[in-house]
Amino acid sequence: MTVVLDTLTRGTTPAPPRGQTSVxxxxxxxxxxxxxxxxxxLHRKIQDAFFLVVGSRTCAHLIQSAAGVMVFAEPRFATAxxxxxxxxxxxxxxxxxxxxxxxxxxxxxxxxxxxxxxxxPSEVIKLDLSRAAQRLGRKHGPALKVINxxxxxxxxxxxxxxDACLAALLAEAPRAPADAEPSLLVVGAxxxxxxxxxxxxxxxxxxxxxxxxxxxxxxxxxxxxxxxxVLLAQPFLGDTAQVLERRGAVRLPSLFPFGAEGTTAWLxxxxxxxxxxxxxxxxxxxxxxxxxxxxxxRHRATLEGKRLFLFPDSQLEPxxxxxLSRELxxxxxxxxxxxxxxxxxxxxxxxxxxxxTISEGQDVDRQLDRCREARPDMxxxxxxxxxxxxxxxxxxxxxxxxxxxxxxxxxxAADLAAxxxxxxxxxxxxxx
Amino acid sequence: MKxxxxxxxxxxxxxxxxxxxxxxxxxxxLHAPQGDTYADLLFTMIERRDHRPPVTYTTFQARDLGxxxxxxxxxxxxxxxxxxxxxxxxxxxxxxxxxxxxxPGGLAKAVGLPIPVLPLDxxxxxxxxxxxxxxxxxxxxxxxxxxxxxxxxxxxxxxxxCNLLGPTALGFRHRDDVIEISRLLRRLGVDINVTAPLEAxxxxxxxxPDADFNxxxxxxxxxxxxxxLERVHNQPSIKTVPIGVGATRDFIAExxxxxxxxxxxxxxxCDSHLPWWSRSVDSTYLTGKRVFIFGDATHAIAAARVATxxxxxxxxxxxxxxxxxxxEVRSAAEALGLVALITDDYLEVERAIxxxxxxxxxxSQMERHIAKRLRIPCAVISAPAHVHDFPARYSPQMGFxxxxxxxxTWTHPLVMGLEEHxxxxxxxxxxxxDAAGPSxxxxxxxxxxxxxxxxVPPAAATAPTMAAAATLxxxxxxxxxxxxxxFFVRGKARRNTEAFAAERGITLIxxxxxxxxxSHFSR
Numbered sequence: 001m002t003v004v005l006d007t008l009t010r011g012t013t014p015a016p017p018r019g020q021t022s023v024x025x026x027x028x029x030x031x032x033x034x035x036x037x038x039x040x041x042l043h044r045k046i047q048d049a050f051f052l053v054v055g056s057r058t059c060a061h062l063i064q065s066a067a068g069v070m071v072f073a074e075p076r077f078a079t080a081x082x083x084x085x086x087x088x089x090x091x092x093x094x095x096x097x098x099x100x101x102x103x104x105x106x107x108x109x110x111x112x113x114x115x116x117x118x119x120x121p122s123e124v125i126k127l128d129l130s131r132a133a134q135r136l137g138r139k140h141g142p143a144l145k146v147i148n149x150x151x152x153x154x155x156x157x158x159x160x161x162x163d164a165c166l167a168a169l170l171a172e173a174p175r176a177p178a179d180a181e182p183s184l185l186v187v188g189a190x191x192x193x194x195x196x197x198x199x200x201x202x203x204x205x206x207x208x209x210x211x212x213x214x215x216x217x218x219x220x221x222x223x224x225x226x227x228x229x230v231l232l233a234q235p236f237l238g239d240t241a242q243v244l245e246r247r248g249a250v251r252l253p254s255l256f257p258f259g260a261e262g263t264t265a266w267l268x269x270x271x272x273x274x275x276x277x278x279x280x281x282x283x284x285x286x287x288x289x290x291x292x293x294x295x296x297x298r299h300r301a302t303l304e305g306k307r308l309f310l311f312p313d314s315q316l317e318p319x320x321x322x323x324l325s326r327e328l329x330x331x332x333x334x335x336x337x338x339x340x341x342x343x344x345x346x347x348x349x350x351x352x353x354x355x356x357t358i359s360e361g362q363d364v365d366r367q368l369d370r371c372r373e374a375r376p377d378m379x380x381x382x383x384x385x386x387x388x389x390x391x392x393x394x395x396x397x398x399x400x401x402x403x404x405x406x407x408x409x410x411x412x413a414a415d416l417a418a419x420x421x422x423x424x425x426x427x428x429x430x431x432x
Numbered sequence: 433m434k435x436x437x438x439x440x441x442x443x444x445x446x447x448x449x450x451x452x453x454x455x456x457x458x459x460x461x462l463h464a465p466q467g468d469t470y471a472d473l474l475f476t477m478i479e480r481r482d483h484r485p486p487v488t489y490t491t492f493q494a495r496d497l498g499x500x501x502x503x504x505x506x507x508x509x510x511x512x513x514x515x516x517x518x519x520x521x522x523x524x525x526x527x528x529x530x531x532x533x534x535x536p537g538g539l540a541k542a543v544g545l546p547i548p549v550l551p552l553d554x555x556x557x558x559x560x561x562x563x564x565x566x567x568x569x570x571x572x573x574x575x576x577x578x579x580x581x582x583x584x585x586x587x588x589x590x591x592x593x594c595n596l597l598g599p600t601a602l603g604f605r606h607r608d609d610v611i612e613i614s615r616l617l618r619r620l621g622v623d624i625n626v627t628a629p630l631e632a633x634x635x636x637x638x639x640x641p642d643a644d645f646n647x648x649x650x651x652x653x654x655x656x657x658x659x660x661l662e663r664v665h666n667q668p669s670i671k672t673v674p675i676g677v678g679a680t681r682d683f684i685a686e687x688x689x690x691x692x693x694x695x696x697x698x699x700x701x702c703d704s705h706l707p708w709w710s711r712s713v714d715s716t717y718l719t720g721k722r723v724f725i726f727g728d729a730t731h732a733i734a735a736a737r738v739a740t741x742x743x744x745x746x747x748x749x750x751x752x753x754x755x756x757x758x759x760e761v762r763s764a765a766e767a768l769g770l771v772a773l774i775t776d777d778y779l780e781v782e783r784a785i786x787x788x789x790x791x792x793x794x795x796s797q798m799e800r801h802i803a804k805r806l807r808i809p810c811a812v813i814s815a816p817a818h819v820h821d822f823p824a825r826y827s828p829q830m831g832f833x834x835x836x837x838x839x840x841t842w843t844h845p846l847v848m849g850l851e852e853h854x855x856x857x858x859x860x861x862x863x864x865x866d867a868a869g870p871s872x873x874x875x876x877x878x879x880x881x882x883x884x885x886x887x888v889p890p891a892a893a894t895a896p897t898m899a900a901a902a903t904l905x906x907x908x909x910x911x912x913x914x915x916x917x918x919f920f921v922r923g924k925a926r927r928n929t930e931a932f933a934a935e936r937g938i939t940l941i942x943x944x945x946x947x948x949x950x951s952h953f954s955r
Binding site for chain 2: 029030035056057060061066078079081082086100103120121124152382385386390
């Protein structure tokens with residue numbers, strides 16, 4: 001299958017250029033989730049929203065397999081499973097969808113926002129969910145907002161589902177007047193506890209007002225306009241960033257808030273935009289930095305010098321590799337990512353070691369060949385690969401945990417490191 | 433379109449994967465969009481397989497749809513052959529690829545691989561996982577065991593041979609059932625010719641006709657193939673599924689009669705403790721426990737027999753999610769004076785359980801969710817199952833040892849006999865009360881987080897109860913008396929009392945009403 005080798009000129013900020021890194025582009029079997037998987041955490045984040053996937057039995061099976069281990073209560077998501085007769089004619093499919101939505105609303109009248117989520121089959125039969133959303137919005141509004149996006153595997157890879165969801169949700173954001181006071185918008189679904197920590201830090205810095213997106217309640221979407229300054233909390237939000245920029249909002253480029261270094265740079269980007277006195281900035285972040293550094297020390301002993309190979313999964317791979325190499329002394333060999341957004345990751349790429357291979361896309365068989373040959377000390381990969389690699393004697397960290405745990409900010413830096421240290425510690429403990 | 437919260441079965445191509453992953457040297461090339469590779473984790477995580485399933489996916493994306501997805505498939509098939517060198521290949525499409533109509537079978541043929549390549553036609557929008565597994569196994573058997581060579585006569589004194597059909601990857605206790613039943617058959621003087629699909633190769637399937645008969649362990653998966661073998665190769669099938677002591681004895685009798693051996697040795701070697709454990713006086717408390725059973729048809733029907741004949745339970749509900757076997761479940765339910773619940777709608781099962789207030793639920797992982805929410809003890813008897821239901825220890829469901837396992841796993845979640853009495857006598861004990869759950873499971877086994885959940889949830893309440901609720905009230909002392917009834921029957925008592933009161937035009941329920949209703953319903 002096609003293999004394209006090209007080179008990537010490193011970004012110039014904040015570090016000076018230090019040569020070039022090769023990017024390996026591959027096409028072959030991609031061992032990744034589709035964007036529907038993001039529903040597993042998004043449905044918990046926005047508490048009065050419901051996610052209705054319009055898809056097949058496969059879609060329903062995927063979400064429960066990815067989530068079934070964790071979710072015991074009746075979730076705020078479901079699948080409208082298309083059947084043979086829905087495929088016969090489109091008019092019929094629309095009527096069927098309306099009926100299913102009626103059924104759903106009768107069961108869950110407290111829903112204020114309904115996401116119609118497109119899937120591979122709904123995209124292929126060209127079921128127009130944006131028109132369906134308008135129609136259902138008129139029928140059930142204004143108490144219920146209906147929004148559509150695609151989480152299909154043909155359009156989105158894993159975390160791109162959140163990107164598509166948030167980009168669609170931005171259409172609901174009111175327009176902030178041009179002369180509004182500057183405000184900060186933190187974009188990307190974060191655990192509530194992390195949001196609260198960041199909110200306190202911004203408060204102490206004197207940066208604000210601050211809003212987080214997506215909000216916990218669907219009615220709390222902040223106004224957006226030219227006075228909006230945006231900090232992305234996740235690296236996979238390319239489409240969302242574009243929509244924000246089209247609305248006039250200004251993105252503050254930075255490292256992502258993983259580890260002490262990333263979190264400092266991220267907070268600094270906002271502090272600088274607000275013209276906060278550097279001495280004040282240092283004073284406010286010092287305790288967090290100190291706590292993070294102290295807590296990371298413990299894990300450094302386990303991780304330092306260990307060679308790391310990351311399979312593509314969530315697009316978090318480049319920032320994580322940066323954190324693991326710069327703050328814990330790990331040595332990344334290959335950093336796989338399903339998609340490399342050079343603009344959003346310019347700072348991250350500049351901070352990576354010079355000799356690392358970045359691979360975009362995937363041919364999983366070839367990548368496994370490279371991985372076996374490299375014999376890394378740790379592989380970061382999805383659940384389909386982890387046990388088979390462990391059985392070959394390669395220590396793995398399964399990557400889905402990285403999007404299911406609080407890992408951002410100073411006080412989670414050591415938790416993030418612990419996720420990587422634990423498999424190695426376990427290896428050293430076991431005598432069987 | 434069907435509103436679905438959880439599904440009991442995956443799509444049919446997952447069934448095909450279960451067959452391919454069970455076998456050795458069979459590779460599956462699946463035309464499927466990016467994301468469908470999630471199915472790998474079912475095997476590597478839930479079943480903890482130490483190999484990737486032998487599946488190559490084309491993982492096409494939107495940009496490929498404008499181009500040549502057919503070429504993508506051919507490349508994938510060619511590369512998969514070159515890399516994995518399988519003895520046989522199955523090819524097919526997942527739900528999305530079915531819509532783009534690329535004809536994987538025709539494409540694979542065009543590639544011209546030097547091995548048998550079987551096209552699978554698994555209609556994703558009509559059929560489900562078990563059907564997909566059955567169809568895949570049938571197609572493999574039909575293609576590989578087609579040779580009409582007459583079976584060689586068994587030499588004088590030679591042991592009869594059978595095939596064990598049905599065990600797959602991700603099957604509920606299949607690994608251990610195979611061990612248990614193989615042992616049982618050998619004791620009967622019968623040798624195992626081939627076990628398939630689990631651990632079987634393409635050559636093993638070619639040898640299937642050498643056996644004298646087939647044992648269909650899992651009709652959901654092996655039924656179609658066994659029927660074909662019976663028709664074409666004249667191999668009779670043993671249809672009794674040996675789950676429980678009685679069924680295992682019947683199984684032994686059926687095999688013995690077929691091959692003309694004495695069942696005595698195998699029957700004498702009955703090493704199940706179940707009969708004595710069940711007759712032991714401490715088991716008296718099991719008598720008449722109201723149990724709700726739901727799962728795949730085979731396991732549900734078998735569980736109903738064990739529950740009634742071997743545990744002394746009362747089966748209050750029986751159902752299955754696989755419609756293909758609805759008839760069998762219906763007649764089993766009828767025999768117990770019940771109407772079978774045939775549905776793959778999780779919410780419908782939940783409503784039925786909430787209505788019936790059983791004291792024990794025997795179900796799948798889905799019913800475990802339901803039972804946990806309703807705070808009813810539950811044991812898993814059927815797929816779909818959780819990682820916990822792939823235990824490290826030997827833990828079959830079938831045969832005499834399987835019966836031991838059933839006794840232990842079904843009684844373990846229950847409140848033990850004397851404890852049940854103590855709970856009733858000293859209801860207000862701060863530490864040991866029914867809200868705390870069985871004490872041997874540790875406090876907090878059933879956290880009293882949602883006490884309202886014990887009652888029928890509003891969504892599940894039937895019309896009469898809703899109507900009754902509007903005009904009925906409970907006097908304070910009657911309500912207090914109601915709360916003294918153990919929680920696992922409290923909802924039932926409440927409903928019965930309300931129905932009793934409504935029928936008699938009583939609007940305020942007094943303590944007397946509660947006891948009148950109790951005496952009325954106990955007949």
